[in-house]
Amino acid sequence: MVNPKATTTSERSRDVLVRALRSEVDLTVEYTRRRGHAVSLARQAAEAGVELVVTLGGDGTVNEAVNGLMTATPPTVDLPRGPAERLPALAVVPGGSTNVFARALGLPREWPDGTSMILEGLRLGRFRTIGLGRADDRYFTFCAGLGLDAAVIREVERARLRGRVSTPGLYLRSAVSHYFVGADRRHPAIRLERPGEPAEAELATVIIQNTAPWTYLGKRAVNPNPEASFDLGLDVMGLRQLHVPSTTRTVTQLLSGSPNPRGRQVLRLHDQTEFTVVASRPQAFQLDGDYLGERQKVRFASVPHALRVIC
Structure with missing residues (x-):
């Protein structure tokens, strides 16, 4: 499954990748043609009994493929198997600008090295089973957010539509601009609710x-929750206020060599099974780095042992 608009590959490099994969597996190539197309392609592959889905693209393509796999109804099998074993395995060739999911799996940043590692994994039968997150009815692989981070992604996507190239500098400029101009820093609107626990109210993001x-x-990892893991539940970091001193301190902690954000304005929750985020006014919402509009209520859940990935 190839995203022809993947930012770090060319038509020639995609041809090289296809030839390399065809040397190891019986391969059918499908190109995504619009946003959301990878969902239907992956679902069709799973329901046709395909054993492996390979994506070439960024984190958005991966997210769509995962949602297609997780919502598929694969062919019935006689042997009892877990949910992950009934679905095709997923192999991810990094082709986007950031490739967080692939890098979190330990794959190299560049697609040629990532392809070599995947081919080796296929030959050795090397895979791991990972957990996913779910936000209402949509799955995510590495992150979600309501508030400031999602608003920054919204601004970056608008800039890209105007022809700007996605770079770390663009994200930083968009974050600073939205923080000082677009964010309502005086009136935190978000509340986090957990079963059997007091609500965490007045969160800004x-x-x-x-x-x-x-x-x-x-190359720098940004790590609000360094203990988060594919093998555990969901981790949360919330900021109660967006005052300049406390926000500056938190950002400095995030970018340090040993990130461990803390302070009176910081909420940290580890290994959570489920919770609901409720806002008193619409908040920007993102999954896996894709802006999905505004929401006022989202239920989050951890989905353990959900998917097999080649790594």
Whole structure:
């Protein structure tokens, strides 16, 4: 499954990748043609009994493929198997600008090295079973967010539509601009509710992680919840206020060599099974780095042992 608009590959490099994979597996190539197309392609592959789905693209393509797999009805099998074993395995060739999911799996940043590692994994039968996150009815692989981070992604996507190239500098400029101009820093609107626990109210922004790191700025990992893992539940970091001193301190902690954000304005929750985020006014919402509009209520859940991946 190839995203022809993948930012770090060319038509020639995609041809090289296809030939390399065809040397190891019986391969059918499908190109995504619009947003959401990878969902239907992956679902069709799973329901046709395909054993492996390979994506070439960024984190958005991976997210769509995962949602297609997780919502498929694969052919019935006689032997009892777990949910992950009934679905095709997933192999991810990094082709986007950031490739957080692939890098969190330990794959190299560049697609030629990533392809070599995947081919080796196929030959050796090397895979792992990972957990996913779910936000209402949509799955995510590494992160979600309501508030500031999602609003920054919205601004970056608008800039890309105007022809700007996605770079760490663009994200930083968009974050600073939105923080000082677009954010309502005086009136925190978000509340986090957990079964059997007091609500955490008056949060200005919430970041949810299914693994670490949350994202990258170039080669630098940004890690609000460094203990987050594919093998555990969801981790949360929320900021109660967006005052300049406390926010500056938290950002400095995030970018340090040993990130461990803390302070009176920081909420940290580890290994959570389920929770609901409720806002008094619409908040920007993102999954796996894709802006999905505004929401006022999202139920999050951890989905353990959900998917097999080649790594």
